[in-house]
Amino acid sequence: MALTKLELEDSDDSSTETSSSKCQGVHDDLVIRELLMNGLNLSRVIGIYKGRLPEEDIVAIARKVLIEIGSKRDQEGQGDADDSEGGAGNGKINRNQHFCAIGIDILRRSPCDLLMGSELLKHHITNLSQSAPEDFFDPISSDIMRDPVVISSGFIVDRSTAIEEGSGNLKFATCPWSRVELDPKVYPALRLKQQMTEFKSGRVGEIIETASLLMNTKNERDFCKVIELAQEFMNDIGPKGHRTLAMQLAQLGLGALDKQPCSDTGLCILQPSLLTKQLLTLYAVKPENLMEAYLPGKVLQICKMAQKAIDTHQFDEAEKWLACCTELQDQCQDMLAGDKEIPVAEMYLNLAKKRGDDNLVPFQRRVYLGFLRNGKAVAAQQFLEEEGISAVELRDLSPCFFGRGTLSSSISNDRWNEGCRSSALEGEVSRVFVTADNLRDQGWGNAKGSLALALYSSNDELIARCNLFGTYRTEPYESKYPGAFAYRLLESDQEVVSKCTPGCYYKFEFIVGGGGGHRLELDSFICKIFYKEWFAQQQAPTGCYRMHDPEGDAGVFLGSVNQQGVAHGKGRLEYDDGITFVGTFADGLMLEGTNYQNGQAIHSMVGGRWTPGSDFGNPDETVVSRFPLDTHDIVETRDEEE
Known part of the structure; x- marks a missing residue:
């Protein structure tokens, strides 16, 4: 059908307007992209275009920009695809944080982007985890460095790239x-590490905000992912x-623990270790506002998760929660005392059943x-009756030990003072082996420092005491124990061994010495106890x-011997x-x-021979x-310092 001249003119005007509108749209798109790429935040750009372009259109353009940056980074590898220039100055750090901030702003304005499977959310999380100044990446592992x-x-x-763990040796002899x-x-x-710490603390804040937005959605998978990511960065900076962070x-x-449980397990979506x-x-x-009810309440929720895993026969998960x-x-212990104490032993017994x-004995014994x-x-006693067992059946007569770590005491007296004690012994003792690491005193004046093993009855009455090594810095000690370790094997000729009966307990005791300036120090004390029945078995x-x-x-061998009396067969x-x-x-x-x-x-x-890797x-x-x-x-008690 032929068109009139007027219709043609109208058609031309309409076409021109459409073309002009399209050109304007393309122009706006390019300008908005340029503004975002050059450091303007999304809110500022929306303000500039207020009344000229709908907010959702600007957000859509920003979304495309971030997805394109993410796709480009995926193709090119680690690091920010738009930060190729060298150096790790503040501008570069701000540029990385800038795109993370845009991602968070888009998520605030577009709840649909928080849903699982969102392309923007995927790239945003990747940006949070991998986007960093180029100088922050290890040139060999391509991971963000920690130290x-x-x-x-x-x-x-x-450091992990350069130094072997354990030996502390350099991994390569020549520069790669x-x-x-x-x-x-x-x-x-140091300067780079400080820059990295500042960057990572900022990144933790961005991840926390992202997790906060995900908190009230049903996207549990990505919520877990960003929480775990934030914890990794927090582990680095401490x-x-x-x-506050x-x-x-x-x-968060x-x-x-308050969110909908995982659909597969019915348990909390986060790992118990985290x-x-x-x-x-x-x-x-x-924090005072959280100690009274909040933290004990969270502990109770964790206990319920453990019990739920047990009840639903998810035994591997139950082990993790327990x-x-x-x-x-x-x-x-101070927060979880009395009625708030976690019944861990009972829960382990329940799991075992x-x-x-x-064999339920180890679990019953613990309860x-x-x-x-x-x-x-x-x-x-009621527990024994319910379980149908006796106290004798629950005895553990395998070798046991007690001890303590560092001792640093200036108690100014000539009495025996308690360092630590064992719990009640469960059988007759055959031998006791004690070691003391790096015993030392003030190094001048009178020598009075001594260590002892004392045997006490269940009524706390002293039965016997053995001065283990004599007085430090005296001839008997110096000649017997010239090295760092003092050791002694106590057998039935010592009353602390021969007079021990079930229910007694041992104390590690020490004398510093009266008078001014006396001091006694020790790096560790270990007492290993061997019951008669263990040898009989x-x-x-x-x-x-x-x-x-x-x-x-050197050490002391205990175990099976041959006719010549030397080690042969099982032993320790x-x-x-x-x-x-x-x-x-x-x-032998x-x-x-x-x-x-x-x-x-x-x-x-x-x-x-020791195996490789030992x-x-x-x-x-x-x-x-x-x-x-x-x-x-x-170990029954362990006093850290006197």
């Missing part, structure tokens, strides 16, 4: 870039000096001793004597420094087994599983 150091060739890498020979020392890049993060994370860390952070700060409960009870464990320790004898003749390992380190070597080797011996030589320190496996041996505390797990440590801690 930057300068190697002697002048290049900067993370200049090929020059390297000095074994590295030096902290809560000290960032108290640490508290905000902890409360603990808020997950919740524990955050709760302990708040506990360390001790480990969380155990750590909280250990670390927060639900799991169908064959029983807990009642006794808290002075609840009636409850303890061995399937071969047993012996006890001093021996050395292949490196010449109690080193003078407190380490315990559990394993097999042949004709160590053959196979595991070294333990503070209950942790640290070395393993096969065929009379030097760095990485024992062969197969060997460890074959030779577990059958020793338990019976």
Whole structure:
């Protein structure tokens, strides 16, 4: 159909207006992009275009900009795709934070972007985790550094990249870039580390705000992701000096306990280990407004999660939650005392029963001793009746130990003072092995310092006392113990051994000495106790004597012996420094087994040789599983300093 001249003119005008509108739209798009890319925040841009362009259109353009930046970064690798210039100045740090701030502003204005699967949210979280000034990345691992150091060739890498864990040796002899020979020392890049700390603290704040926006959505997965990310940055900078940030993060994370549980498990969406860390952070700060009800309430919620995991037969998850409960009870004893104490032992027993464990004795024993320790004898007896067992059946006659760490005392008297004590002993004692590390006094004047092991009855009456090493800085001590370690094996010829009966307990005691200026110091004291019944359970003749390992380190052997009376078969070597080797011996030589320190496996041996990795505390797990440590801690009290 033909058009009239007027219709043609109208058509041309309409087309011109449309074309002009499109041009204006393209122009606005380019200008807004340019403004955002050059440092203007989203609110400022919206203000500039107020009345000219709808807010949602500007937000849509900003969304495209961030998605494009994220896609470009994904293609090009780590770091901010728009920050290619060198240096780590404030401008560059602000540029990284600028795009994170834009992302947060978009999320505030567009709740739909907080939903799972949102492309913007995906790139925003990636930006929070990976976007940083180029100088902050380790040039070898491509990760954001935690502890930057300068190697002697002048290049900067993370300490973990340069130094071997355990040995402290440099990982490479020549510089990976200049090929020059390297000095074994590295030096902290203090200025860069300070810049990184400032950057990371700012980033934690941005992540916390993102998590706050996600808190009230059903996007649990991304909420967990950003909380874990914030905790990683907080671990790097530490809560000290960032108290407010640490508290905000902890409360936000603990808020997950109030959210809808995970659909798969019915449990909290955050890992219990992370919740524990955050709760302990708040506990360390001790905010008055949270100590009375908030923190104990959160502990109760964690206990309920553990119980729920047990009741629903999620046993692996239950172990994680119970480990969380155990750590909280250990670390927060003043807050979790009395009625607020976590019934960890009872919960572990419940787990063992639900799991169908064959041997419930270790769990029952823990509950029983807990009642006794808290002075609840009636409850303890009632528990035995309910379980259908006797107290004798719950005895643990494996080797046990007690001790303490550092002692630093200036108590000015000539009396025996208590350092620590064991809990009640459960059988007759055969031998006791004690070690003292780096005993020393004031170094001048009269020598009066002494250490003792004392045996007390259940009524706290002294039965016997043994002065272990004599007086420090006197001839008997100096000639017997010239090195750092003083050690002694006590057998039945000593009354502290021969007079010990079930129910008695040991005390580690010390004398500083009267008079001005006297002082006694000690790095550690360990007392290992071996019951008669433990020796009786061995399937071969047993012996006890001093021996050395292949490196010449000395200790006391206890275990099976051959006709010549030397180590042969199963046994243990109690080193003078407190380490315990559990394993097999042949004709007086160590053959196979595991070294333990503070209950942790640290070395393993096969065929009379330490396995690869043992030097760095990485024992062969197969060997460890074959030779577990059958020793338990019976420390009753531990006074840190006199």
